[in-house]
Amino acid sequence: MKRMKGLFQFPVLSAICLSIGLLLSGMLQSELQASEKEFRIGVVTSFKMECGTATLKAAEMASEEINAQGGILGHQIKIFSGNSESDPEKGIMALKRLVEKDKVHVLLGGASSGVVLAQMDYLKNYNIIYLAVGPSSPLIAKKVAENYDKYKYEFRPFVNALDVCKTLVGDELSLLVKLGYKKFAILAEDAAWNRGLVKYIEANLPKEGGEVVTTVGFDPKTIDFAPVFAKVTASKADVAIPIIAHSDTITIYKQWHGMKPPFRMVGINNPGMNAKYWEQTGGACESEVNVTWGVILRAKITEKSIPFFDKYSKKYDEAPHACGSTGYDAVYILAEAVERAKSFDTGALINALEETNYTGSSGRFVFDKKTHDAIFGSIEYCPLLVTQWQEGGKFELLLPKEIATSEYQDPPWLK
Amino acid sequence: MLFEILVYGGVASAVYAMLAIGLTLIVGLARVFNMAHGAFYMLGAYGVFTCSVFLELPLSLAVVVSLLAVALIALVIERVCLRPLKGSLEGTLFITLILALFFEEIIHLAFGPAARATPAFLSGRMVLGGTSVPAQRMLVVFVSLIIILGLWLFISRTKIGGAILSVSQDPEAASLMGINATRMIVLVNGIAACLAALSGILVAPFLSSSPTMWVMPLIKSFTIVILGGLGSVGGSILAALILGYSETMVAFLISPRISELVTLIILFLVIVLRPAGLMGAKTEA
Numbered sequence: 001m002k003r004m005k006g007l008f009q010f011p012v013l014s015a016i017c018l019s020i021g022l023l024l025s026g027m028l029q030s031e032l033q034a035s036e037k038e039f040r041i042g043v044v045t046s047f048k049m050e051c052g053t054a055t056l057k058a059a060e061m062a063s064e065e066i067n068a069q070g071g072i073l074g075h076q077i078k079i080f081s082g083n084s085e086s087d088p089e090k091g092i093m094a095l096k097r098l099v100e101k102d103k104v105h106v107l108l109g110g111a112s113s114g115v116v117l118a119q120m121d122y123l124k125n126y127n128i129i130y131l132a133v134g135p136s137s138p139l140i141a142k143k144v145a146e147n148y149d150k151y152k153y154e155f156r157p158f159v160n161a162l163d164v165c166k167t168l169v170g171d172e173l174s175l176l177v178k179l180g181y182k183k184f185a186i187l188a189e190d191a192a193w194n195r196g197l198v199k200y201i202e203a204n205l206p207k208e209g210g211e212v213v214t215t216v217g218f219d220p221k222t223i224d225f226a227p228v229f230a231k232v233t234a235s236k237a238d239v240a241i242p243i244i245a246h247s248d249t250i251t252i253y254k255q256w257h258g259m260k261p262p263f264r265m266v267g268i269n270n271p272g273m274n275a276k277y278w279e280q281t282g283g284a285c286e287s288e289v290n291v292t293w294g295v296i297l298r299a300k301i302t303e304k305s306i307p308f309f310d311k312y313s314k315k316y317d318e319a320p321h322a323c324g325s326t327g328y329d330a331v332y333i334l335a336e337a338v339e340r341a342k343s344f345d346t347g348a349l350i351n352a353l354e355e356t357n358y359t360g361s362s363g364r365f366v367f368d369k370k371t372h373d374a375i376f377g378s379i380e381y382c383p384l385l386v387t388q389w390q391e392g393g394k395f396e397l398l399l400p401k402e403i404a405t406s407e408y409q410d411p412p413w414l415k
Numbered sequence: 416m417l418f419e420i421l422v423y424g425g426v427a428s429a430v431y432a433m434l435a436i437g438l439t440l441i442v443g444l445a446r447v448f449n450m451a452h453g454a455f456y457m458l459g460a461y462g463v464f465t466c467s468v469f470l471e472l473p474l475s476l477a478v479v480v481s482l483l484a485v486a487l488i489a490l491v492i493e494r495v496c497l498r499p500l501k502g503s504l505e506g507t508l509f510i511t512l513i514l515a516l517f518f519e520e521i522i523h524l525a526f527g528p529a530a531r532a533t534p535a536f537l538s539g540r541m542v543l544g545g546t547s548v549p550a551q552r553m554l555v556v557f558v559s560l561i562i563i564l565g566l567w568l569f570i571s572r573t574k575i576g577g578a579i580l581s582v583s584q585d586p587e588a589a590s591l592m593g594i595n596a597t598r599m600i601v602l603v604n605g606i607a608a609c610l611a612a613l614s615g616i617l618v619a620p621f622l623s624s625s626p627t628m629w630v631m632p633l634i635k636s637f638t639i640v641i642l643g644g645l646g647s648v649g650g651s652i653l654a655a656l657i658l659g660y661s662e663t664m665v666a667f668l669i670s671p672r673i674s675e676l677v678t679l680i681i682l683f684l685v686i687v688l689r690p691a692g693l694m695g696a697k698t699e700a
Contacts, residue, residue, distance in 0.1 A: 190672065218671045223622050223631075226423050227666035227674070230416065250530040251623040258549035258621055260540060271529075282532040 039075040039344065041331065042104030044094045044119070046086040046111040050274065051134040054321035055109050056081055061315060062331035072335045073342065080104055084115045091115035092122065099126045105344060106131070108330055111323065113137030113193075116154075123153035127346050129353070130154045131330045134323050136161040137193075141371035148370070153346070155353050155372045157330045157365055158323075159293050159384065161193070163377040165200045167384040168241075168268060168291050171399050173201075174208040175386065175408060176239050176266055176289075185237035185263065186215040187228065187244070194243045197268070201241060213237050220247040225255045233261045245270035250281050257284035260413040265289070275319030278393040285389045287411040289398065293376065293384050294362045295325035297395045299403055301363055301383060308361035329360030379403070418544035420660070420667050426552045428659025429559035433614045434632055435639035435651040436566065437607030443583040443646020445600045447497055448504070450511040452611055453633030454518040458485050459612025460619035460628065461522055464533045474536055478616055482609050489608030493601055515629060523626040535620035555617045562613065563652065566606075570648065579603060583646055611636075631675070638682045644695025653693055657681070 043059050045052035056079070063077035071077060080102040082094030091112075098104045107123075110116040111134035120143060123130055132140065136159050144151040173184065184205060188198050202212050214235040218228050232240050240263045242252065249271045256265060266289040271277075273292040277285050295305045295312075296319060308328060312320045320328075333356055338344060341352035354372075358365045363382030365374045375381040379400045386399035388408060396406035409415075438452050462481025466472045472480065492514060500506035537550035570576035581589040582599045590596055614632070615624075622628075639658055643650025658681060666674035685692060 216671075219675070221675075222671060223628075224423075224427075224666075225671075226419070227663070227671045230419050230667055231671075234416065248530045248623060248625065250532055251621075254532060254623060255549075255621055258535070258540075258551060260547060260549075280529065280532060282534065284532070 037075055038078045039072050039338075040078050040080060040102065040104040040106075041334070042080045042082060042095075042098035042102060042107045043109045044082040044084060044091065044098055044107055045109030045134065046084045046091075046115065048086050049111045049134070050321050051323035052083075052109065052111040054324035055111065055133050055327035057316055058312065058320065058324040058327035059108060059331050061312060062328045066331070066335050072338045073344070075344075077331070077335075084112065086112045086115065088115050088118035091119050095119050095122060099128060104128075106334060106349075108327070108334075109133055110135045113140065116140060117143070120151055120154050124150050128153060129334075129346055129349055131334060132156045133158050133327045133330050136164065138162050138196075141368075141373045144372045145370045152350055152372070155367055155374075157333055157367075157374045158326050159376045159382075160371075160373050161197065163384060164268065164291055165197055165204075167377055167386070168197075169201055169204045169208060171384070172266060172289060172291055172386045173205060173210055173239070173241065175399065176264070177209045179408060181238035181264065182210055183213045183235070183237045184210050184239045184241055185213055185232040185235050187232065187240050187242045187267070188215065188217050189220045189244045189247045190217050191220060191246055193245060197243055201243075218247070220244075223248065223251055225252055226259065229256065229259055229261050232263055237263050239264045239266050241267035243268050250284075253281045253284040253288060257281075257286070260411075262414065264411060264414065267291075273322050275395055278389055278395070283393065286391060287388065287409055289386060289388045289408070291384055292322055292387055293326075293382065294322035295320055296322050296385075297387065297397060299385070299397045299405060301385075301403060302359050302361060304359065304361040325360075325362045329358075329362050329365065332360055333358050333365055416667060418546045420663050422543060422546055422548050423552070423667075424660040424663035426555050426659075427663055428656045429556045430614050430618055431635055431639055431659050432563060432652050432655035433559050433610050434636045435643070435655055436563065436648055437610035438636045439640045439643065439646055439648060439651045440579070440583075440603045441607050442640055444579060444603050445497070445501075446504075447507045448511075448637070449497075449604075449607075450508060450633065451492060451514045451518070452511075452607065452636055453629035453631075454515040455485050455489060455608045455611035456615035456632045457522065457624070457626070457629040458488065458518060459615035460533065460624040461526065461531070462612070463616045463619060464526075464531050464624055467534055468531075474534060478613075481616060482612055485608050485612035486605045489604050490601060493604040497604075498597075515633070519626045519629065526624075526626070528626060530623035530625045533619040533624060536617075549621065551620050558613070558617060562610070566610075567648070575599075575602070635678055638678050638685075640692075641690075642681060642685045642692055644692030647692065647694040650692055650694030 043056045045055050047053055060079055063079055067076045080098055082098045084091030084094050107128060107130040110132040113135035116132050116135040117139060130153055138160055141160055144154055186198055186201055188194050205212055216228055216231045242265055249269050269290050272290050275296060295309050298309045300306055336358050337349055337352040341348040354367055354369050356365055356367050366381055367374055377384050379402050383400050385397055388396050388398050390396050390409050397404050398408055441447055441449050459481055462484055463477045466477030466480050467474055496510045497507055535551045537554050539550045540547045541550055541553055578594045579599050581594055582596045586596050639651055639654040643654035662674045662677045665677050
């Protein structure tokens with residue numbers, strides 16, 4: 001008998017090793033089978049921003065609901081998360097970890113435009129779809145339109161800043177012009193994001209019958225706005241148009257309310273797009289008019305809006321952020337696309353997403369085939385909302401008229 | 416516009432004076448550049464916010480509690496951190512800077528990064544020379560004037576005040592005269608912290624409170640102390656007026672964007688042209 005070589009010289013030991021090997025491969029097989037029955041969504045966003053945390057909460061809520069109804073094509077949704085910390089490099093690292101280590105099937109989130117623009121360059125290599133919730137830069141849409149083959153993986157069920165411009169001037173400011181207030185002063189923080197917006201207002205407000213009498217810029221780190229308000233008062237403007245996202249808006253409104261100058265505040269106040277703003281400002285935001293989107297107040301944008309608002313508020317003990325309802329809708333958009341495609345294949349999903357016609361809590365989502373942006377700014381699709389804080393802390397909807405809950409009110413000292 | 420500059424410049428100067436007087440006393444007496452001075456300003460503001468909003472104490476009681484708490488913190492810092500490092504300029508600079516950053520982190524963890532709204536002591540406005548000024552801002556001016564006057568009387572007319580001056584001029588001679596220098600340093604630290612905290616308390620209703628709110632007041636305090644002359648209370652008041660009105664004039668007449676540059680330009684010019692400050696002794700080669 002030939003001498004057995006290697007491990008087989010030791011029959012008992014080799015039997016044990018073989019058994020362990022078979023056991024491990026069985027376990028591995030089970031693991032593969034288990035993960036194959038999961039549809040993994042990677043929420044990659046900035047948890048430094050309220051948008052980011054709201055997106056994750058909403059995604060988890062949506063996935064729980066879908067899983068309770070049997071999942072997507074028999075697969076249970078599992079949520080994984082990665083924190084970009086609003087930094088492009090960290091956003092890329094988080095994306096890579098979600099794809100390579102957690103083996104997610106799709107990505108959702110973003111929050112910051114700068115981060116998403118950087119992450120988009122990795123989608124083709126990973127052959128993975130990304131639903132961007134939070135970033136509003138027009139550059140995202142431009143990238144998809146100009147290089148479809150590379151960037152077709154990105155879809156944005158969220159607002160494009162250009163849509164905001166149109167609603168700001170055509171609806172929000174136009175409302176004040178119709179009420180007889182013709183002179184406007186732009187109050188813009190010094191930031192790259194709003195330069196185009198300021199130029200847009202200066203060029204288009206006259207077409208609505210308004211006049212820009214002055215533009216006052218200020219450093220986002222400003223804490224005393226008395227000189228800023230003095231300039232607006234000196235210009236004899238009826239309305240100041242704040243275009244602010246990074247400044248301390250609580251201080252701005254507290255000082256405006258304390259000084260009681262002869263002008264209204266009607267514009268874009270990004271930090272003010274939340275239902276807690278009355279409490280945060282101690283009521284100093286009374287009569288502030290803002291542009292926002294999504295279900296941030298209890299208004300019937302669609303049949304799903306109020307049930308979503310109530311459920312989210314109860315579950316998380318707070319009203320949803322704009323990224324909350326759009327994040328929630330994004331998961332359902334994905335699920336619905338998979339059901340139509342009857343496949344998880346990326347190519348099939350891209351085609352299915354391009355044919356999306358889904359009514360969620362924030363509106364009816366239809367993606368533009370060239371830019372992959374959802375259509376925002378119209379009651380027929382996803383409307384942009386003109387809101388106002390009114391006496392007693394009531395957060396009211398002024399426009400669109402079809403779903404309005406109140407009419408415009410002047411500041412108490414100007415009534 | 417001119418009357419607005421007069422009023423708002425006065426408000427800024429009043430706050431700066433209260434911040435700087437405390438610091439100049441510490442610098443003059445203990446030869447310590449306390450980088451945590453701005454943190455007392457922040458802690459005062461958050462103290463009142465916590466007491467009035469969360470504990471629902473009446474505002475006046477919230478102020479007293481906040482001042483006492485900040486004074487206690489300052490005294491503990493003096494005993495535990497500054498006294499052991501007496502004589503070491505670098506040591507006290509670093510330890511107080513670390514403390515300031517520590518307090519910022521604590522506030523950030525406890526309250527989050529968003530600005531907080533503190534209730535105003537006075538609502539309504541006063542119309543002065545055709546200019547509408549919130550009553551809260553005028554309160555800052557009145558309280559500051561009373562506090563500064565009271566402090567001047569205390570320093571110049573009381574025995575303890577005299578002892579403080581003696582120690583600041585010549586600690587050894589004061590010690591030989593039987594004055595306990597350590598006790599005077601402790602007292603001045605408490606007074607300085609209370610002045611800084613009171614500044615924060617008075618402005619918080621219209622400037623809001625945030626974890627990073629201590630940085631600019633610290634820079635401005637140091638600028639005023641250097642401009643006025645180290646250890647000179649009169650110099651600090653004069654310097655506060657110069658800085659407050661310069662910033663306000665630039666903000667109103669040129670642009671609010673560049674008003675913060677005024678502090679840095681003044682600091683640069685003082686260090687280059689007159690390092691001893693306006694009312695400090697001239698340095699001779």
